Amino acid sequence: MRTIPTGSLSPSSPGAAEVPTRLIPVYRPLLGEQEARTVNEALRQGAISGFFGEHLGRFERGFAEYCGCRHGIATTSGTTALHLAMATLSIGPGDEVLVSTLTNMATFFAVLYQGAKPVPIDIDEDTWNLDPELLEARITPRSRAILVVHLFGHPVDMGPVLEIARRHRLYVVEDCAEAHGATYQGKKVGGLGDIGCFSFYANKIITTGEGGMLTLNDAGLADKARSLKSLAFGSERKFMHTAIGYNYRMTNLQAALGCAQLERIEAIIERKRALARFYTSRFCDLASLQLPVEKPYARNVYWMYHVAVRDAAGGKRDAVMRALAERGIETREGFIPANMQQIFQGQGWTRADDCPKANDAGARSFYLPSGPSLSEEELEFIAASVREVLESL
Numbered sequence: 001m002r003t004i005p006t007g008s009l010s011p012s013s014p015g016a017a018e019v020p021t022r023l024i025p026v027y028r029p030l031l032g033e034q035e036a037r038t039v040n041e042a043l044r045q046g047a048i049s050g051f052f053g054e055h056l057g058r059f060e061r062g063f064a065e066y067c068g069c070r071h072g073i074a075t076t077s078g079t080t081a082l083h084l085a086m087a088t089l090s091i092g093p094g095d096e097v098l099v100s101t102l103t104n105m106a107t108f109f110a111v112l113y114q115g116a117k118p119v120p121i122d123i124d125e126d127t128w129n130l131d132p133e134l135l136e137a138r139i140t141p142r143s144r145a146i147l148v149v150h151l152f153g154h155p156v157d158m159g160p161v162l163e164i165a166r167r168h169r170l171y172v173v174e175d176c177a178e179a180h181g182a183t184y185q186g187k188k189v190g191g192l193g194d195i196g197c198f199s200f201y202a203n204k205i206i207t208t209g210e211g212g213m214l215t216l217n218d219a220g221l222a223d224k225a226r227s228l229k230s231l232a233f234g235s236e237r238k239f240m241h242t243a244i245g246y247n248y249r250m251t252n253l254q255a256a257l258g259c260a261q262l263e264r265i266e267a268i269i270e271r272k273r274a275l276a277r278f279y280t281s282r283f284c285d286l287a288s289l290q291l292p293v294e295k296p297y298a299r300n301v302y303w304m305y306h307v308a309v310r311d312a313a314g315g316k317r318d319a320v321m322r323a324l325a326e327r328g329i330e331t332r333e334g335f336i337p338a339n340m341q342q343i344f345q346g347q348g349w350t351r352a353d354d355c356p357k358a359n360d361a362g363a364r365s366f367y368l369p370s371g372p373s374l375s376e377e378e379l380e381f382i383a384a385s386v387r388e389v390l391e392s393l
Helices: 033-045 052-068 078-088 106-113 157-170 220-229 252-263 265-283 319-326 356-364 375-391
Strands: 072-077 094-099 117-120 142-151 171-177 195-199 213-214 305-309 365-368
Touching: 033 052, 033 252, 052 072, 052 213, 052 252, 072 078, 072 220, 072 252, 078 106, 078 171, 078 195, 078 213, 078 220, 094 195, 106 117, 106 142, 142 157, 157 171, 157 252, 213 220, 252 265, 265 305, 265 375, 305 319, 305 356, 319 365, 356 365
Parallel strands: 094 117, 094 142, 142 171, 171 195
Antiparallel strands: 072 213, 195 213, 305 365
């Protein structure tokens, strides 16, 4: 594994704060000659748009097969994949969608784009995923779907979710942006509900730079999604559109990168799991740190190694993150739950006290560098630094 150069980075002016002699980013994608070859192949063919090129079909078919699904539909981002899923299911004004409150707000925005109302659901305290036991009490006659988020690479407990959805005739959409290759009872996420939605942003398990994907098994829904994502052009007369569509097409260049990444996805996942085992072995005796879990029903792909301060470190997350930054270790704070978002509270859609467990997790949590290209020396330095910082509190 490549080690980051550690040459001196001097402050730019007298009296400036000391700059770390090394910088370890929270994520670096694993890219190499294989990716360069496939992208250059697409360039040589002149296949650079989202309308044609062999890599588009190859990536869609390959990723769908990897997820155990019949259909894959590539999009411009994970956000547009989520929106396309809502549009494909005809979610609209007056409808409600139950959503895990602890997530990137793109999950909620996708529901709002359709004029529907997202209903935040609190989390369980181990996985920080949506708590299925809280769903039934929030279902109303206006409920149309449950949008689960497989947070940080750990799948939601889908058995109870699917049973509740079946009894109430609700769609189930999976936000799998952070969970490529994660499994629930041996089955990969993305094929557990009606539609799976993935992101291929630069820090995801595999990347196309930007990009997303829908995975599904229903041929009718797949046809509808494929049409909507490309402006709903007509079949006989192209410019006689069949619906109000969107330009959510992934380019063939991006798909070429995706094809190369897909060939190494299991190696990347194993590296992520090895990183998690390393961190856990170094931190398991720290009472001041809550570590990620892996439930018996799950394969966690550890998109990010997400931790939370507690006990002696409780309330000191930001101080811990600052101390790590001073050592050149980049971290990220946990997501701010939907019920805490002022833009939602101001509309009267939610209240701060709706999801107390998510509020607590969001305030205490952060994640450590988790890229598959981290060197062993970098990992040892991060682990030692975390221990030093926590033991100094």
